[in-house]
Amino acid sequence: MIQLPKPQTVRCQQAIDDIRNTAETCEISACPRRATEVRHIKSKGSGGPDLRCNLIALCREHHADAQVYRIPQVDLFRITVRREGIALARGSIRPSDWILHRT
Ligand SMILES: [Zn+2]
DSSP states (O other): OOOOOOOOOOOOHHHHHHHHHHOOBOSSTTOOSBOOEEEESSOGGGTOOSOGGGEEEEOHHHHHHHHTTSSOHHHHHHHHHHHTTOOOOTTTSOHHHHHHHHO
């Protein structure tokens, strides 16, 4: 069987550091806890880019929830898309698709 190379994706430590350094509290609505971790919404392992819209600052508890998809990816993308001021045509495309299309 032929192994195809993984498609190239954006790697940018600066984007991760920026999210980590600017978020004071967890980005989940109404969560008062400190943001201590940065999560790739679409995981690095599945080609998720180091783009701000794919990175979210979370408290430890919400990171654990996100890791097992107790918080749907689309809900996390809604937060980052709003944070970044990205306008999405209502109903035309899901934020998670937008990430895929961008990379
Ligand atoms: Zn939280």
